[in-house]
Amino acid sequence: MNTQTTTQHPAEAQTTAQQTSSNDPAVRPLRTPRQLKADLPLNEALALQIDQQRQQIRDLLNGNDDRLLIVTGPCSIHDEAAVLDYGRRLAALNEQLSDRLLIVLRAYVEKPRTSIGWKGLAYDPERNGKGDMALGLERSRGIMLQLAELGLPLATEALNPLVMRYLDDLVSWTAIGARTAESQTHREMVSHLPMPVGIKNSTDGSAANAVNAMISARHSHHTLGVDVDGQMAMLDTPGNPDTHLVLRGGRGITNYDAQSVADALAELEKGNCHAKVLVDCSHDNACKQHERQVAIAQEVVAQRAAGNRGILGLMLESFIQAGRQNDDGTLQYGQSITDACIGWEETETLLRALHAQL
Ligand SMILES: O=C[C@H](O)[C@H](O)COP(=O)(O)O
Numbered sequence: 370m371n372t373q374t375t376t377q378h379p380a381e382a383q384t385t386a387q388q389t390s391s392n393d394p395a396v397r398p399l400r401t402p403r404q405l406k407a408d409l410p411l412n413e414a415l416a417l418q419i420d421q422q423r424q425q426i427r428d429l430l431n432g433n434d435d436r437l438l439i440v441t442g443p444c445s446i447h448d449e450a451a452v453l454d455y456g457r458r459l460a461a462l463n464e465q466l467s468d469r470l471l472i473v474l475r476a477y478v479e480k481p482r483t484s485i486g487w488k489g490l491a492y493d494p495e496r497n498g499k500g501d502m503a504l505g506l507e508r509s510r511g512i513m514l515q516l517a518e519l520g521l522p523l524a525t526e527a528l529n530p531l532v533m534r535y536l537d538d539l540v541s542w543t544a545i546g547a548r549t550a551e552s553q554t555h556r557e558m559v560s561h562l563p564m565p566v567g568i569k570n571s572t573d574g575s576a577a578n579a580v581n582a583m584i585s586a587r588h589s590h591h592t593l594g595v596d597v598d599g600q601m602a603m604l605d606t607p608g609n610p611d612t613h614l615v616l617r618g619g620r621g622i623t624n625y626d627a628q629s630v631a632d633a634l635a636e637l638e639k640g641n642c643h644a645k646v647l648v649d650c651s652h653d654n655a656c657k658q659h660e661r662q663v664a665i666a667q668e669v670v671a672q673r674a675a676g677n678r679g680i681l682g683l684m685l686e687s688f689i690q691a692g693r694q695n696d697d698g699t700l701q702y703g704q705s706i707t708d709a710c711i712g713w714e715e716t717e718t719l720l721r722a723l724h725a726q727l
């Protein structure tokens with residue numbers, strides 16, 4: 370379902386004139402971040418809500434709130450109606466569990482790929498290979514606004530710093546993925562982001578790149594970027610003190626057991642970083658077997674219930690229907706087209722059990 374307008378914006382309709390001036394038919398103009406934000410605005414009440422939700426996550430990081438952070442939702446958004454359905458279910462469940470869990474909804478519109486593959490709603494909203502980013506950014510902002518209106522904080526992965534310019538005001542928690550934790554560009558972007566950021570261990574399983582990213586991101590940087598009007602600009606980033614490590618396993622080796630968590634916390638302490646980890650129950654920790662997420666979550670929460678305050682929370686890849694499907698014909702409603710997820714029933718049962726376990 371696309372509930373947003375699909376008519377071309379005047380800035381995008383100038384294509385012909387601008388192509389003539391750049392002489393490059395492969396360059397398609399886009400609305401600026403300011404224009405898209407004005408077309409799909411964040412109202413004051415929602416801005417305040419997001420500000421408070423960012424602060425609640427900071428409170429968890431700083432040990433001022435004892436709740437467990439739960440980042441849950443589909444691996445990627447491909448069908449806005451299904452993710453809204455998921456969001457409504459989660460918001461209703463949150464009403465009952467929010468005294469012990471701080472639940473954040475995954476709203477991922479950019480996907481990093483190991484080699485090639487669909488890169489997410491922002492890049493290819495129609496999944497036809499045409500890469501209509503004008504529509505993709507509009508639909509991404511549109512669905513994120515609708516999800517934020519459900520009252521839950523949103524999580525996303527920041528992959529392209531320019532994409533984040535269009536969405537940053539809607540997000541309460543950002544991930545830097547395993548494939549980009551070593552990138553200086555991403556570290557500089559985090560240094561400029563206004564919300565807490567989880568940085569994943571690298572795909573080889575090591576936490577060193579993420580710890581270095583946290584050290585780099587808490588410092589200010591002088592770097593090149595664009596302003597909200599799309600103007601090339603020199604950026605003086607303020608530094609982001611609100612980062613933490615995400616343990617996601619690597620090369621088929623898991624890192625959610627008590628010893629791995631203790632090793633990671635020691636590495637964080639050495640780097641003077643927040644000694645807090647969020648355990649990603651999916652990806653290499655689940656050895657890409659989605660159903661394993663349930664037992665992993667319970668084991669990690671048992672560590673936390675036994676007194677390990679270094680455990681900040683959990684990430685789950687979860688959607689309405691369990692598993693995954695190939696995007697090669699008729700799609701099943703509410704099932705992932707990227708990584709396999711646990712289904713809604715398992716998710717609800719698991720979150721209730723974790724709440725009781727704490
Ligand atoms: O979370 C999603 C995937 O694990 C990540 O985007 C890489 O996907 P790929 O290995 O299928 O390209």
Ligand SMILES: C=C(OP(=O)(O)O)C(=O)O
Nearest residue numbers: 481546547548569617652
């Ligand atoms: C791509 C993701 O994770 P990772 O960077 O750990 O592979 C994800 O969480 O969607």
